[in-house]
Amino acid sequence: MQDGLRIGVIGLGAQGVQHMWGIGRIEGVRLAAVVDVDAERASRVAAEKGVPGFSDLDAFFRAGTEVVDGVVVCVPNKHHCETVLQALSAGLHVLVEKPMAVSLAECDRMIAAADAAELRLMVSHNLLFYEPHRAVRDLIASGGIRRPHLYRTRLTCGNMYGGWRDRAELCGGGLLIDSGAHRFYTARQLMGEVKTVTAWLDTDDPRRRGDEMGFVIMEFEQGGVGLIDSTFHAPGETFDDLVELVSRDAMIWIPGSEAEYLKTWSHPPVASGAEVMINRDGSRWEVLPTPRDDWASSCVKSVAHFADCIRGRAEPITSGHEGRRNLAVLSAAYLSGMERRPVSIEEVG
Ligand SMILES: NC(=O)c1ccc[n+]([C@@H]2O[C@H](COP(=O)([O-])OP(=O)(O)OC[C@H]3O[C@@H](n4cnc5c(N)ncnc54)[C@H](O)[C@@H]3O)[C@@H](O)[C@H]2O)c1
Numbered sequence: 001m002q003d004g005l006r007i008g009v010i011g012l013g014a015q016g017v018q019h020m021w022g023i024g025r026i027e028g029v030r031l032a033a034v035v036d037v038d039a040e041r042a043s044r045v046a047a048e049k050g051v052p053g054f055s056d057l058d059a060f061f062r063a064g065t066e067v068v069d070g071v072v073v074c075v076p077n078k079h080h081c082e083t084v085l086q087a088l089s090a091g092l093h094v095l096v097e098k099p100m101a102v103s104l105a106e107c108d109r110m111i112a113a114a115d116a117a118e119l120r121l122m123v124s125h126n127l128l129f130y131e132p133h134r135a136v137r138d139l140i141a142s143g144g145i146r147r148p149h150l151y152r153t154r155l156t157c158g159n160m161y162g163g164w165r166d167r168a169e170l171c172g173g174g175l176l177i178d179s180g181a182h183r184f185y186t187a188r189q190l191m192g193e194v195k196t197v198t199a200w201l202d203t204d205d206p207r208r209r210g211d212e213m214g215f216v217i218m219e220f221e222q223g224g225v226g227l228i229d230s231t232f233h234a235p236g237e238t239f240d241d242l243v244e245l246v247s248r249d250a251m252i253w254i255p256g257s258e259a260e261y262l263k264t265w266s267h268p269p270v271a272s273g274a275e276v277m278i279n280r281d282g283s284r285w286e287v288l289p290t291p292r293d294d295w296a297s298s299c300v301k302s303v304a305h306f307a308d309c310i311r312g313r314a315e316p317i318t319s320g321h322e323g324r325r326n327l328a329v330l331s332a333a334y335l336s337g338m339e340r341r342p343v344s345i346e347e348v349g
Pocket of ligand 1: 012016035075083163164
C-alpha cells in the first residue's frame with residue numbers, strides 16, 4: 001500500500017485538472033481517486049492518473065474512507081453544498097472550491113455537518129496564499145505604510161465564460177459570485193472585515209439573470225473604502241485582476257495574479273511583470289520586493305494547507321466560517337444591487 005494522505009478530486013474540469021497537477025507537487029499527499037458525472041471523462045482521467053475513477057457519486061461515497069481521506073470539490077457552484085454534505089456523511093474531509101456555496105443557508109448546513117462529523121471543511125480561497133498579497137498585508141500590519149484608505153480592483157473578463165457559468169441558476173449569479181469571489185476575500189485580507197456594501201449592477205435580478213457588469217463599494221469596519229469594478233464586456237481572452245491600494249504615505253499597484261499567469265491584462269503590460277510597485281512620494285515608482293509566486297502555486301498551497309490541517313499540523317485560515325463570511329459580503333452586494341441601497345453585512349447575517 002502506498003503512503004501519504006489520500007486525496008480525491010470531484011469534478012475533473014479546468015480547476016479539477018489544476019488541483020490534480022498541484023496534488024502531485026505536495027509532499028506526503030497523493031491523488032487517490034477521481035470523480036466526475038461525465039463517465040467518459042472519469043474513466044479517461046482515471047486511466048491517465050492510474051487511480052480509481054468514479055462517475056457514480058453514490059458508489060464513490062460508499063467506498064468513502066476505504067479509498068480517500070479527503071476530497072477537493074471542483075463542481076459547478078450550485079452543486080457545492082450537496083456534494084460537500086455527501087462527502088462529510090461519508091467521513092471525508094473537504095476542501096471546496098470558491099464560492100463556498102450559493103447561499104448562506106447552504107453554508108450553515110455545511111458548517112453544521114462538518115462540526116457534527118468532526119471533519120475539516122475548508123474553502124479554496126487560494127489567493128490568500130499568493131505571496132505578493134501576503135507581503136502587502138504584512139507591510140500594512142507592521143506599519144511599513146499607513147493603513148490604506150482606498151482599495152480598488154479590476155475584474156475585467158473578456159466575453160462571458162460559457163458553460164455552466166453563463167447559467168445563473170448553476171453559478172448562483174453572474175461574474176461577481178464566480179470570479180468575483182476572489183476579489184472580496186482579497187479586499188478583506190488587505191483591508192479587514194466589511195461593514196456595509198453599496199452596489200450598482202447591470203441587472204436587478206443577478207441571482208436569476210447573472211450580472212455582467214457592476215461596481216461594488218465596500219466600507220470596512222476599521223475605516224477605508226474598497227471598489228470592485230467588474231465587467232464581461234471587454235475583448236475576448238482579456239482577464240484582469242489588478243489591485244491598487246492608496247494610503248496617506250504610499251500608493252501600491254499589485255499586478256493581477258491571474259492576469260499575470262494568463263498574460264491577459266486589460267491595461268498595457270507593465271514593464272515590471274509580476275512585481276509589486278510602490279510610490280511613496282507621488283512621483284517615483286519602485287519595485288516593492290515580495291517573494292515570487294504565481295496563481296497556480298497559490299492553488300497548490302491551498303491544498304497543501306488543507307492537508308496540513310487534516311494532519312493536525314495547522315489550523316484552517318480558510319475555514320467554512322471564512323467561506324461563509326466571504327459569501328455574506330457577496331450576498332450583501334447582490335441585495336444592494338437589487339434594491340439599490342446600502343446593505344450592512346449584519347442585515348444579510
Ligand atoms: N480558485 C480558482 O481560481 C478557480 C478557477 C476556476 C474554477 N474554480 C471553481 O472550480 C469549480 C469548477 O469550475 P471549473 O472551471 O473546473 O468548471 P468545469 O466546467 O471546467 O468543470 C466542472 C466539472 O464538474 C463536473 N460535474 C458537474 N456536476 C457534477 C457533479 N454534481 N458531481 C461531479 N462532477 C460534476 C463536470 O462534468 C465537469 O467535468 C467551480 O466551483 C469554480 O468556481 C475556481
